[in-house]
Amino acid sequence: MLLSTERLFWTGFVSIKEKIRKEAMILFAEKGYSAVSMRQVAATAKVSVAGIYHHYPDKKALYLDAVRYAFSGKEEVFNKVWALVCPPEQTLVLFIRALFEVLIADRTFHRLLQYEIMNADAERLQLLAESIFHQQFSLLMHLVRKLAPTQDAHLMAATIIILVEGMLRAQPINRYFPGRKPEHDQLEVMAEHVTQLVLRALQAH
Amino acid sequence: MLLSTERLFWTGFVSIKEKIRKEAMILFAEKGYSAVSMRQVAATAKVSVAGIYHHYPDKKALYLDAVRYAFSGKEEVFNKVWALVCPPEQTLVLFIRALFEVLIADRTFHRLLQYEIMNADAERLQLLAESIFHQQFSLLMHLVRKLAPTQDAHLMAATIIILVEGMLRAQPINRYFPGRKPEHDQLEVMAEHVTQLVLRALQAH
DNA sequence: GTCTATATGGCGATAGAC
DNA sequence: GTCTATCGCCATATAGAC
Numbered sequence: 276m277l278l279s280t281e282r283l284f285w286t287g288f289v290s291i292k293e294k295i296r297k298e299a300m301i302l303f304a305e306k307g308y309s310a311v312s313m314r315q316v317a318a319t320a321k322v323s324v325a326g327i328y329h330h331y332p333d334k335k336a337l338y339l340d341a342v343r344y345a346f347s348g349k350e351e352v353f354n355k356v357w358a359l360v361c362p363p364e365q366t367l368v369l370f371i372r373a374l375f376e377v378l379i380a381d382r383t384f385h386r387l388l389q390y391e392i393m394n395a396d397a398e399r400l401q402l403l404a405e406s407i408f409h410q411q412f413s414l415l416m417h418l419v420r421k422l423a424p425t426q427d428a429h430l431m432a433a434t435i436i437i438l439v440e441g442m443l444r445a446q447p448i449n450r451y452f453p454g455r456k457p458e459h460d461q462l463e464v465m466a467e468h469v470t471q472l473v474l475r476a477l478q479a480h
Numbered sequence: 481m482l483l484s485t486e487r488l489f490w491t492g493f494v495s496i497k498e499k500i501r502k503e504a505m506i507l508f509a510e511k512g513y514s515a516v517s518m519r520q521v522a523a524t525a526k527v528s529v530a531g532i533y534h535h536y537p538d539k540k541a542l543y544l545d546a547v548r549y550a551f552s553g554k555e556e557v558f559n560k561v562w563a564l565v566c567p568p569e570q571t572l573v574l575f576i577r578a579l580f581e582v583l584i585a586d587r588t589f590h591r592l593l594q595y596e597i598m599n600a601d602a603e604r605l606q607l608l609a610e611s612i613f614h615q616q617f618s619l620l621m622h623l624v625r626k627l628a629p630t631q632d633a634h635l636m637a638a639t640i641i642i643l644v645e646g647m648l649r650a651q652p653i654n655r656y657f658p659g660r661k662p663e664h665d666q667l668e669v670m671a672e673h674v675t676q677l678v679l680r681a682l683q684a685h
Numbered sequence: 686g687t688c689t690a691t692a693t694g695g696c697g698a699t700a701g702a703c
Numbered sequence: 704g705t706c707t708a709t710c711g712c713c714a715t716a717t718a719g720a721c
Binding site for chain 2: 307
């Protein structure tokens with residue numbers, strides 16, 4: 276029986292390629308593309324450098340595959356939110372919370388996203404926006420329109436994402452600004468703050 | 481007459497060290513610490529590699545000096561805002577606009593700031609927060625308290641900065657999301673959007 | 686204070702055995 | 704499909720002439 280080495284049936288097994296991809300993803304997220312060497316990836320994934328080059332033509336291909344892997348399947352959490360039948364205000368609350376949860380739970384994803392937004396060229400940004408985040412953004416715009424038909428839906432959708440991501444990204448430095456309290460780091464407090472901010476902006480229209 | 485080579489009197493002259501620092505700053509901002517080599521800095525600044533090592537003990541020292549240089553003197557623009565005697569609403573409008581303008585005018589500063597927030601260790605983040613941005617943050621909190629005494633001033637001050645910086649940071653990718661219009665890239669539109677968002681949040685208290 | 690020349694090691698990538 | 708061994712190059716950093 277022929278089996279792809281990429282996906283095998285028995286649990287707990289990961290192919291060498293999957294192991295390389297996963298460890299590369301973690302390293303690239305932690306230190307950035309240039310600061311990670313193929314030797315480090317090889318050592319972490321417990322293969323030889325040549326072993327990596329059997330699966331990937333070069334370092335850039337490994338990076339791109341790691342990014343693609345990190346970004347895959349992120350919609351599922353949000354589809355549960357969109358599937359729920361409830362008032363749009365409640366959907367907004369759940370979406371904001373889900374976005375916080377995804378970024379907190381997968382710090383590797385969050386950091387790779389930051390690196391990509393900072394350094395990816397136009398072509399890769401377009402791929403990212405149109406192939407990976409397009410549907411979520413559209414659904415968020417649709418939700419905004421339901422809550423405030425006259426509001427600029429694109430601007431508000433972008434604002435929601437910027438607020439959530441920004442609150443998390445700013446956490447480490449905000450720790451050193453005056454007035455910081457322990458509860459500012461709590462998901463519930465952050466989510467409530469963002470939700471109130473957005474709802475007030477939308478209700479004003 | 482003995483003169484420090486760091487600061488000379490006649491205009492237009494820049495010492496070799498200043499030239500190295502400035503070119504290093506631009507390169508580090510553009511590509512990140514690891515992606516920049518001493519050879520590149522040397523070539524760009526038109527000195528030999530050994531010439532750099534005469535002024536700096538190692539690459540990290542050069543980077544830190546470049547960051548320090550990029551972050552110096554940024555308060556001046558804001559001090560003009562705080563010096564103006566006008567209603568707090570107007571001060572908020574001017575601050576938000578000034579923050580947009582600083583980040584747009586000095587893209588090098590903005591990118592180095594992003595890299596630092598992403599990658600600096602706790603000690604360097606603390607230095608950044610307490611030595612460089614502390615006063616602006618405090619003044620912003622004070623302004624928030626004037627507008628809404630019962631509001632969480634730290635949270636709102638952080639939110640204002642996150643919103644402004646986030647709008648600019650998200651610009652390249654937002655270009656590829658549905659509903660994007662040319663006017664979304666205009667400073668006036670972004671500033672007005674952020675201002676309205678913040679004012680509504682504050683007036684609700 | 687700036688240079689040429691060089692030391693030393695890590696880098697991405699490949700050849701070829703098994 | 705994974706390895707050991709190696710290539711050629713570039714990295715940071717230094718020595719010593721001028």
